[in-house]
Amino acid sequence: MNDPLSFWWLTLLLVGALIVGRVLAGLIWRFLRWVTPQTGRIATRSAQRLPGRQRLANAVSARFPRTSAWVAARFAIDRFTGLPLTLMVLLAGYLVSLGTDLAEDVIEGDQIVKMDHRINIALAPWRNADLLHVFAKITHLADIMTLLAVVLVATAFLWAHRRFRYIPGLMMAVIGSEALTYTAKYAVDRARPDFLTFASAATPSFPSGHATGALAIYGFIAYAIARDLRSTAVRFELAYWSVVLIVLIAFSRLLLSVHFFSDVIAGLLVGGFWLLAGFALTEYLNERSARP
Template sequence: MNDPLSFWWLTLLIVGALFIGRLLAGLIWRFACWITPQTGRIALHSARRVPGRQRLVDTVVARFPRTCSWLAARFATDRFTGLPLSLIVLLAAYLVSLGSDLAEDVIEGEQIVTMDRQINAALAPIRNDELLHVFAKITHLADIMTLLAVVLVSAAFLWSDRRHRFIPGLMLTVLGSQALTYVGKYAIDRDRPDFLTFASAVTPSFPSGHATGAMAVYGFIAYAIGRNLTSPALRFELGYWASALIATIAFSRMLLSVHYASDVAAGLLVGAFWLLAGFALTEYLNQRARH
């Protein structure tokens, strides 16, 4: 086995990856901001040119008034319970599908188990002792006690800022994600990978509680901060660096050899699902307060 790379080379690679990722994400963000209005205008213009469009619409509405009314409500853009909630429900359903498929593969499939072991072995060249101690500090950002302290402080700030309607969403996100994670851990009862570093853990491996907690807690905090930002550029920066923090914590679990890659992926999916649930509850409470 080759010796790990030097600490400074590894640090340079990681910092470079973060800033290259920032550059690529910025380019994708700008392209999406440019293409979305263009696509919308083209689609609207094309729809208006369809012969007999209005007659067809009137016929369908007259024949299926309740269904059309329900669909119109689901696609309304003037309230959260319209199109935004519909998109959240669709995305949440997609995350459930991905998570259930991943859990089934872990339970029944040898291919994903083999891939997990190969990824764990492939990380050997970057398991430098100094870097491992850095990532051990990073992984502590998603320890249970750390997350509890972060949640309590965040709730206190939200309350003092008179944004108490965010607190139920935060609690739903945190408690729901942790409950589902520990049910999954003991229901599937997957063994941990071989402990190749000084780090160890006692609970079952699948899914990763640290990845779940990082996604749920730091994701919701980024949402709560970004919700009142008016600058799209600031929202993008907040979103990217919060995502980078979550990804770094998730990666630390694999680098320290306390989780397989599929454990981490499952934890991120669980956290993302409950994060969407927290968004939905918060936006619903805000909408109800406005009316």
């Protein structure tokens, strides 16, 4: 096993990764803000120029009125229950597919198990004693009692600011993600990796509850804050640094050798699914309350 690197070298690498990540994320954000309207206009013009488009649409609508109306409603862009909800459902389904495939590979395959062990061993140079204590503090941000306190404080703030429609979405993200995580833990019953540091854990390994809770809870809180922000620049900063926090918590589980890599990925998939569910419920409630 390789000797740990210097604490300051590791800190410099982490800070450098954050700076590079911030620059790249900013460039991607600017590119998407530029290209999305352009792509929409081009697609609209192309669709309008298709020969016989309106005639075909009228014929289909006359032959299958209910089906046509349902499909049109699913792709409407003037309300959340149209195209935005459709895209969310498709993404949620994709996350479910990835999660079930990953669980099957963990239970039945040995390739992913070998990969997990290789990644755990490869992190040995990062297990500097000082850095481990820093990441031990970071990992505590997603302990069950810490997350419970965060949820209670967030709920109190939402209630105090009369943002009642956000509370059911937050509760759905919390309860759904934790229930599915602990059900999967004892259903798969995967052993933890060898505890190579001072950290330890008692529950089964797959999936990571810390990764699940971090994404579902901190992700929803970031969404609730960003939802009413007017500045897109501030929204971007909030989103980026929220992602950084979640990634650091997820990485802490690997560095402390209490989870395998696939455990963390599975936890993020579970958290992502229930985060989308919380988004969908909140946006639906917001849209319904705005109707005359």
